Amino acid sequence: MRRLLLLGLVCVMTAPLVYARAIPNPAQRHAPGNEELQKPISEAGYGVGVNYQLQCAGCHLGDGMGSPANDTPRLQGFVGNFLKVPGGREFLVRVPGMSQSALNNAQVADLLNWLMREDGMAGKSTPAHYQPYSAEEVSALRQKAMLNLPGTRAELIKEMRAQGIAIEDGMSY
Template sequence: MTASKGLAALLLACVSLPCAQARTLPVPDQRPTPGNEAPPLPIARAAYSTPVNYLLQCAGCHLDRGQGSAQNDTPRLEGFVGNFLKVEGGREFLVRVPGVSQSALNDQQVADLLNWLLDRDGMAGSSTPEHWQRYTAQEVGRLRSQSMLDLPKVRRGLIQALRAQGIVIDDGLRH
């Protein structure tokens, strides 16, 4: 038997295995595990805590403590993100970043998440100005509806404004 005929015979044997040995589709009469009968709620209605919403919506890129990833071009939030409240347009930028504005969270959840991040005892730490205005759901809703068409350009302008104030840019990215 040649190698090609042997390979063909092996492939034929694999294809003809009974479905029970290589099942990829669920059994037609399979039912959910008790307690999982109801379809999951959309995240905007699930009423998770703000830290859980961060883990579900932000930590995939910014990591669990907001440390960011230069390799993935994701800026650090930890100890830095509050600086954006110190320059014109920075407050709006934080809501209009696509990961925030297009998240599955509702406007109140986004406001709660940003306020949680920016609290001086939160991820932003001392980078947040001492006296800052907390976000409201109404403000978030208004800002989310305004698309940001050139994120890198807007961010560069804000970084320049921060540098002009003498703020050290320690967001974990190479500038």
């Protein structure tokens, strides 16, 4: 009986080793047609709309409507208002979704300029004399960490209110 028990124990302990194999399996080949290593998005050369879908839409949704349930503000018809208040221009680059995205500086600048187009998500909220972002500006701004994000955002929203701007960012205050 005891021998049987011991045998059982040995089987239980060795079974996983029998099935275990190195992961990734060193002998495994790439699937045909998929031999090249995947390019990072910063080098992939996708268009700006694709970059948005890949890096931003998971939270802000495809049409930029955001998701109050997930505390994600609406960009659609609103995001341009940040450019009307002091500090807002910097804020748009420094929010983590932007500054810590996998996009390079030029791609972040292109994305912001795309959002701010009149036919873009910001739509009519973009100020009349919009100055496009450059890769250099993004590079300088994204390196500075924002320490108090909710506080900074709340100040910007307060400043917008003071200017009489309707706060239609989809968030509940």
